[in-house]
Amino acid sequence: xxxxxxxxxxxxxxxxxxxxxxxxxAFVEKDLAAKYMGLSVNSNAPGSQSPxxxxxxxxxxxxxxxxxxxxxxxxxxxxxxxxxTIVRVGTGTWRxxxxxxxxxxxxxxxxxxxxxxxxxxxxxxxxxxxxxxYPWAQ
Amino acid sequence: xxxxxxxxxxxxxxxxxxxxxxxxxAFVEKDLAAKYMGLSVNSNAPGSQSPxxxxxxxxxxxxxxxxxxxxxxxxxxxxxxxxxTIVRVGTGTWRxxxxxxxxxxxxxxxxxxxxxxxxxxxxxxxxxxxxxxYPWAQ
Numbered sequence: 001x002x003x004x005x006x007x008x009x010x011x012x013x014x015x016x017x018x019x020x021x022x023x024x025x026a027f028v029e030k031d032l033a034a035k036y037m038g039l040s041v042n043s044n045a046p047g048s049q050s051p052x053x054x055x056x057x058x059x060x061x062x063x064x065x066x067x068x069x070x071x072x073x074x075x076x077x078x079x080x081x082x083x084x085t086i087v088r089v090g091t092g093t094w095r096x097x098x099x100x101x102x103x104x105x106x107x108x109x110x111x112x113x114x115x116x117x118x119x120x121x122x123x124x125x126x127x128x129x130x131x132x133x134y135p136w137a138q
Numbered sequence: 139x140x141x142x143x144x145x146x147x148x149x150x151x152x153x154x155x156x157x158x159x160x161x162x163x164a165f166v167e168k169d170l171a172a173k174y175m176g177l178s179v180n181s182n183a184p185g186s187q188s189p190x191x192x193x194x195x196x197x198x199x200x201x202x203x204x205x206x207x208x209x210x211x212x213x214x215x216x217x218x219x220x221x222x223t224i225v226r227v228g229t230g231t232w233r234x235x236x237x238x239x240x241x242x243x244x245x246x247x248x249x250x251x252x253x254x255x256x257x258x259x260x261x262x263x264x265x266x267x268x269x270x271x272y273p274w275a276q
Contacts, residue, residue: 002213003228010222012204014151032226036198036252037175039224049274053267056267060174066150066204071274073139078273083146086177088170094267098274110202114252129191129232134229134235135216136187136209 007031012067015043015108021055038113044070047101055094059115063087063097070099081107091115145169145262148204153246154182160270176251182208185239193232201225208237208246219245229253 007028009015018024024043026034032039038059046068055072063072063086070081074089074098089095099107149151156162162181170177176197184206191211191237201210201224202276208219211234212227219235227233 001230002215003231004212004215005226006217006221007224008222009174009224012221022157028224029267031222032200034198034200034212035228036227037200037250039200039202039250041224049272051268053270053272055265055267058224059174061251062170062172062175064177064178074142074154074271077140079144083148084143085153086144086147086170086179087144087170090173092139093141094270096195096270096272098272110248112175112200112250127195129193130189132191132232132234132237134187134191134234135211 005032012108015041016045016106017041020050036114037130040111042109042111044068044097044107044109046099046103046106048099050066050096053094053096056113056115058091058093059093059113061089061095061111062112063089064110064112066108066110067103068099069103070097070107072097143170143172145258147179150246151258153245154183155181161236174252177219178249180247180249182206182235182237182245182247183236184241184244187236188234191232191234194229194251194253197227197251199227199233199249199251201227202248202250204246206237206243207241208245210235219247 014023018026026041029038065085153162156164164179167176203223
């Protein structure tokens, strides 16, 4: 059975206000009907910060920062966020972030979470078909 | 124990050529020491396509398209890719993509994969701390 779902969240600037609310935050996993992962799409205006610290007991999270600059606190550590910074946060670690006050571009980021079973390496559950024609090849 | 890892892949334009190779593709989960997820950072020049169709028997994948336009084939379906298109692909579904030939901007995208255990809803394994001061608050 062909099994997929599509959500369209728009250009990066559309992330700044989602459903009329800024800072934009949208949990899209339900619309995607995702089984094994959760995904949020986020934008923080310069100077804004997480509404609270949080941690997870089971879920690993990947923070993927696309635009803007800021700081991410991880327990007692603080790291700089820049475009392309990707951070894995393991269970039990508390985290909070701030978009740098002295910047103009929103901090736009994705957070993916999963947990419960370790992942096989790339390719170990995959299959390739090098002979099937692509639908755009005429 | 504070548990995190950081990888820095740079600005979107840095994704176009990774380790001197275009189209850029980097699997970053090992550097992140990710347990439950895999993550690749990708850029396809206009007109380029997947080197082959592929499918997974266990892993669900989320394709997150950031810039550019193109098409994603899912078995016999083909959907349009635009900035902000997010697609969950379930197990057993074959997929391949093409960056539109008639565009100038690279198709830059992320692919996250996980599998093996269903995910609890947001907040069901989380904890908040609304009292802890932020390290950037003086």
